[in-house]
Amino acid sequence: xxxxxxxxxxxxxxxxxxxxxxxxxxxxxxxxxxxxxxxxxxxxxxxxxxxxxxxxxxxxxxxxxxxxxxxxxxxxxxxxxxxxxxxxxxxxxxxxxxxxxxxxxxxxxxxxxxxxxxxxxxxxxxxxxxxxxxxxxxxxxxxxxxxxxxxxxxxxxxxxxxxxxxxxxxxxxxxxxxxxxxxxxxxxxxxxxxxxxxxxxxxxxxxxxxxxxxxxxxxxxxxxxxxxxxxxxxxxxxxxxxxxxxxxxxxxxxxxxxxxxxxxxxxxxx
Amino acid sequence: xxxxxxxxxxxxxxxxxxxxxxxxxxxxxxxxxxxxxxxxxxxxxxxxxxxxxxxxxxxxxxxxxxxxxxxxxxxxxxxxxxxxxxxxxxxxxxxxxxxxxxxxxxxxxxxxxxxxxxxxxxxxxxxxxxxxxxxxxxxxxxxxxxxxxxxxxxxxxxxxxxxxxxxxxxxxxxxxxxxxxxxxxxxxxxxxxxxxxxxxxxxxxxxxxxxxxxxxxxxxxxxxxxxxxxxxxxxxxxxxxxxxxxxxxxxxxxxxxxxxxxxxxxxxxxxxxxxxxxxxxxxxxxxxxxxxxxxxxxxxxxxxxxxxxxxxxxxxxxxxxxxxxxxxxxxxxxxxxxxxxxxxxxxxxxxxxxxxxxxxxxxxxxxxxxxxxxxxxxxxxxxxxxxxxxxxxxxxxxxxxxxxxxxxxxxxxxxxxxxxxxxxxxxxxxxxxxxxxxxxxxxxxxxxxxxxxxxxxxxxxxxxxxxxxxxxxxxxxxxxxxxxxxxxxxxxxxxxxxxxxxxxxxxxxxxxxxxxxxxxxxxxxxxxxxxxxxxxxxxxxxxxxxxxxxxxxxxxxxxxxxxxxxxxxxxxxxxxxxxxxxxxxxxxxxxxxxxxxxxxxxxxxxxxxxxxxxxxxxxxxxxxxxxxxxxxxxxxxxxxxxxxxxxxxxxxxxxxxxxxxxxxxxxxxxxxxxxxxxxxxxxxxxxxxxxxxxxxxxxxxxxxxxxxxxxxxxxxxxx
Numbered sequence: 011x012x013x014x015x016x017x018x019x020x021x022x023x024x025x026x027x028x029x030x031x032x033x034x035x036x037x038x039x040x041x042x043x044x045x046x047x048x049x050x051x052x053x054x055x056x057x058x059x060x061x062x063x064x065x066x067x068x069x070x071x072x073x074x075x076x077x078x079x080x081x082x083x084x085x086x087x088x089x090x091x092x093x094x095x096x097x098x099x100x101x102x103x104x105x106x107x108x109x110x111x112x113x114x115x116x117x118x119x120x121x122x123x124x125x126x127x128x129x130x131x132x133x134x135x136x137x138x139x140x141x142x143x144x145x146x147x148x149x150x151x152x153x154x155x156x157x158x159x160x161x162x163x164x165x166x167x168x169x170x171x172x173x174x175x176x177x178x179x180x181x182x183x184x185x186x187x188x189x190x191x192x193x194x195x196x197x198x199x200x201x202x203x204x205x206x207x208x209x210x211x212x213x214x215x216x217x218x219x220x221x222x223x224x225x226x227x228x229x230x231x232x233x234x235x236x237x238x239x240x241x242x243x244x245x246x247x248x249x250x251x252x253x254x255x256x257x258x259x260x261x262x263x264x265x266x267x268x269x270x271x272x273x274x275x276x277x278x279x280x
Numbered sequence: 281x282x283x284x285x286x287x288x289x290x291x292x293x294x295x296x297x298x299x300x301x302x303x304x305x306x307x308x309x310x311x312x313x314x315x316x317x318x319x320x321x322x323x324x325x326x327x328x329x330x331x332x333x334x335x336x337x338x339x340x341x342x343x344x345x346x347x348x349x350x351x352x353x354x355x356x357x358x359x360x361x362x363x364x365x366x367x368x369x370x371x372x373x374x375x376x377x378x379x380x381x382x383x384x385x386x387x388x389x390x391x392x393x394x395x396x397x398x399x400x401x402x403x404x405x406x407x408x409x410x411x412x413x414x415x416x417x418x419x420x421x422x423x424x425x426x427x428x429x430x431x432x433x434x435x436x437x438x439x440x441x442x443x444x445x446x447x448x449x450x451x452x453x454x455x456x457x458x459x460x461x462x463x464x465x466x467x468x469x470x471x472x473x474x475x476x477x478x479x480x481x482x483x484x485x486x487x488x489x490x491x492x493x494x495x496x497x498x499x500x501x502x503x504x505x506x507x508x509x510x511x512x513x514x515x516x517x518x519x520x521x522x523x524x525x526x527x528x529x530x531x532x533x534x535x536x537x538x539x540x541x542x543x544x545x546x547x548x549x550x551x552x553x554x555x556x557x558x559x560x561x562x563x564x565x566x567x568x569x570x571x572x573x574x575x576x577x578x579x580x581x582x583x584x585x586x587x588x589x590x591x592x593x594x595x596x597x598x599x600x601x602x603x604x605x606x607x608x609x610x611x612x613x614x615x616x617x618x619x620x621x622x623x624x625x626x627x628x629x630x631x632x633x634x635x636x637x638x639x640x641x642x643x644x645x646x647x648x649x650x651x652x653x654x655x656x657x658x659x660x661x662x663x664x665x666x667x668x669x670x671x672x673x674x675x676x677x678x679x680x681x682x683x684x685x686x687x688x689x690x691x692x693x694x695x696x697x698x699x700x701x702x703x704x705x706x707x708x709x710x711x712x713x714x715x716x717x718x719x720x721x722x723x724x725x726x727x728x729x730x731x732x733x734x735x736x737x738x739x740x741x742x743x744x745x746x747x748x749x750x751x752x753x754x755x756x757x758x759x760x761x762x763x764x765x766x767x768x769x770x771x772x773x774x775x776x777x778x779x780x781x782x783x784x785x786x787x788x789x790x791x792x793x794x795x796x797x798x799x800x801x802x803x804x805x806x807x808x809x810x811x812x813x814x815x816x817x818x819x820x821x822x823x824x825x826x827x828x829x830x831x832x833x834x835x836x837x838x839x840x841x842x843x844x845x846x847x848x849x850x851x852x853x854x855x856x857x858x859x860x861x862x863x864x865x866x867x868x869x870x871x872x873x874x875x876x877x878x879x880x881x882x883x884x885x886x887x888x889x890x891x892x893x894x895x896x897x898x899x900x901x902x903x904x905x906x907x908x909x910x911x912x913x914x915x916x917x918x919x920x921x922x923x924x925x926x927x928x929x930x931x932x933x934x935x936x937x938x939x940x941x942x943x944x945x946x947x948x949x950x951x952x953x954x955x956x957x958x959x960x961x962x963x964x965x966x967x968x969x970x971x972x973x974x975x976x977x978x979x980x981x982x983x984x985x986x987x988x989x990x991x992x993x994x995x996x997x998x999x
Contacts, residue, residue: 021433030425037318037364039421040428060318060365067320092425095362096320118436123428138435259322266315 021118026224029091029120035063040092048224055216058268065253065269066200070168071101072257073198073276077164078105082196084163088114088141089170093127099134110156114147116140142178144186162194172202175227181239188242191279197243200274205233206252207271236273243277250275302334305383309375316368319361333357341398342388351405359413373403457554463547465490477556479525495522512547515539532561574648576625577632585647585655592659593702603658603667603699606714610692610726612652623684630682638673667699671729694721695729747799754809758784761817762989766982769974776836779817780989801842810845815858820992822862829996838870843877852888870898893918914955922952926963932972949977
């Protein structure tokens with residue numbers, strides 16, 4: 011049966027949570043054994059996952075700084091997960107006094123933790139909503155309070171879309187967000203992929219399987235599919251590339267080889 | 281461990297007291313440790329961070345009074361920088377152990393052994409600070425997560441409560457009745473509407489089991505579907521179900537029951553939703569009653585009778601029979617005509633009541649299917665006699681006069697009885713057969729029943745069939761006209777012709793007027809048929825005139841007129857219009873009306889004939905001598921010709937001729953001539969006959985002796 015939209019999402023601690031697994035990859039302790047067990051299976055299937063997550067984290071920080079350098083001070087971070095060190099609002103606020111950030115997640119624990127961490131921060135808000143319900147996100151009181159949609163916003167879908175099945179029509183969903191964004195807004199996106207990286211597609215299938223058995227959806231996508239998600243945005247240099255190669259701060263030759271997995275890019279709405 | 285790529289510092293270096301040792305150490309340290317961190321700092325940021333930590337360590341190494349406390353701080357700082365993987369600490373300490381004294385030991389004035397001891401103690405302190413900090417962080421993160429989880433659960437619980445409240449409001453205030461039962465049928469919860477509908481208090485409903493709510497009028501499928509639902513074989517059903525209220529009244533509902541399953545799809549609860557349709561059902565029943573009952577007598581009507589009859593003859597296992605009595609009141613029209621429709625209606629009501637009394641057994645049904653037509657259906661009669669007994673009982677019931685408005689009315693009826701196995705009959709055939717048989721009973725004098733038999737059915741069925749097909753035949757031009765010459769007796773010349781209509785039936789061949797004119801007369805189709813015959817024959821007569829047939833005197837055309845046509849208001853206008861259309865002089869047309877129709881007609885009905893006669897149209901009294909007419913009345917009739925019935929001419933066929941018949945004919949002829957009427961004889965078949973009739977003074981004749989009826993083109997041959 012279809013769940014009514016206003017029915018609350020349950021908290022089931024017997025099921026691994028992708029945001030708590032992500033925290034575990036990053037060395038955090040915001041996780042339970044069930045999350046750690048699933049995360050360990052994922053690392054077994056796909057060695058180097060923590061390094062990839064770290065690279066993803068670093069990409070996120072670079073894009074926030076890039077966005078601020080482009081004059082964007084509003085951030086809508088969907089699938090923000092468990093706040094840990096170096097979050098978007100920290101990076102953004104360090105780069106600009108005007109930075110305003112809205113975090114969105116559908117995991118009630120992640121939302122509750124974010125609310126605790128952000129308590130007292132007037133320029134940052136948390137929305138309990140699902141990426142697949144753009145209206146619930148865009149029309150939320152926090153988004154309305156903190157974001158001025160007549161000015162550019164950076165829409166951050168970092169390590170999110172590989173949890174969105176094709177049947178949910180991610181491109182269509184992005185278009186719904188895009189249509190609400192002012193010109194000059196930016197789409198910042200990273201996505202699990204074995205394209206161009208050292209891992210095989212079999213390893214990709216194996217990690218997909220781990221996530222699916224843990225009760226999540228997981229979809230690896232290829233470069234062309236990921237580029238297609240930028241429909242209506244103009245990709246900024248260097249386009250869709252392996253995570254560490256997106257506008258690196260330091261030479262990438264010292265990076266862990268495992269980090270060169272997963273594609274990322276940023277695009278600007280004309 | 282990566283080998284250091286930095287140049288070791290020169291002992292006793294000259295670049296300040298410490299030189300760039302700490303910076304170089306930090307670079308080595310960073311190279312070894314950065315890969316093992318989860319920090320979000322870039323490599324350069326991390327290295328800068330390590331430079332500051334190295335300075336602290338170097339300070340401790342060189343201090344006058346050594347304290348390992350700095351090691352604790354550095355250990356904590358490394359945890360804060362997320363150097364927390366399992367491999368991180370050995371790397372951190374390995375680099376300290378191997379390179380800290382080397383790069384940062386110089387310039388303190390302490391000996392190498394003291395530096396090494398201090399370095400060792402700093403490592404112990406670092407490990408301790410690191411462990412304590414990591415433990416602290418882990419605890420606080422776990423606590424933060426637990427708080428977040430509890431808070432999320434509380435939010436969920438709150439939302440659930442709100443949702444529950446909302447559902448509760450929907451549940452309580454819904455207009456439909458809602459009830460939830462466990463899988464044993466115990467009713468766990470009901471809403472206000474449900475309690476109100478059932479008319480009992482909530483605690484009484486809750487104490488009950490759904491099985492307590494059986495009702496004698498439950499359809500057989502209700503409890504079958506309920507059992508299937510309970511076994512989990514069905515998720516849903518919907519039925520109309522009655523409930524017995526405590527006050528004894530019945531509640532009719534539209535009941536929807538759904539099965540609620542748990543997460544493992546095991547049946548858990550049954551949810552019933554109940555809509556009160558008592559009113560709607562009553563209305564439906566009323567409408568259904570109205571649709572199936574006759575408003576006047578309240579007996580079942582034709583629709584319901586047919587429904588039952590169809591059911592009775594529907595294919596079913598076992599040998600089944602059906603009986604039908606088709607009852608038509610004798611002379612009911614006369615009651616209506618003489619006493620008015622109000623009396624007629626009351627008579628029908630009384631008859632309906634009487635008939636109902638005779639058919640009270642199961643399987644018997646009395647219905648009114650037409651004006652004064654009733655039927656008694658008898659499903660599965662024990663014998664044929666049972667059905668004829670029923671017919672007799674119906675007649676007996678009507679034997680006592682019916683009192684209407686203080687007036688005693690005699691009621692007589694004719695009944696057609698059909699009885700037979702359902703396998704051999706269909707509803708329409710049964711009804712037709714009963715109808716036909718009823719007419720037979722009526723033809724035999726009425727006030728009786730007749731039992732259908734195949735032979736009389738066959739005859740009557742063709743009558744029925746013809747009646748049924750007449751309209752299509754008229755449209756489809758299946759009729760045609762034959763003409764029988766009329767001979768002038770004085771010189772044997774052709775005087776004219778009588779138009780005789782025929783039906784070229786596609787299956788039965790050519791039918792004479794005796795086969796279908798009475799039917800057409802009965803159904804009223806005689807009017808259009810007569811109109812067609814008149815027009816077609818007038819057209820033909822004109823054609824003959826144009827061809828010059830009949831010589832100088834125009835041929836006369838005789839056309840038969842039925843009683844119904846006589847009463848038709850447009851008779852005069854239409855006749856005149858046809859004559860005008862083809863330009864036939866009125867004197868060339870003679871309309872034949874039977875004696876019986878003519879003598880029955882009153883002055884009013886004779887008026888159109890008089891008008892036609894005034895116009896010059898001839899009027900012939902057909903079949904004269906069969907209608908017992910008062911000879912004196914001939915004076916008042918607008919008649920110009922008498923046509924003697926063939927029965928008179930038959931007596932003159934013999935040789936010698938019957939003297940009585942001779943006298944009669946002679947008398948009629950002289951009377952006719954006295955009234956200035958001409959005399960035509962029919963049925964002349966022999967030469968002698970013709971000769972005698974001529975001698976008796978008959979003016980004209982027709983018969984096989986002269987010519988049989990034939991197509992128009994054969995008429996000239998008769999000249």
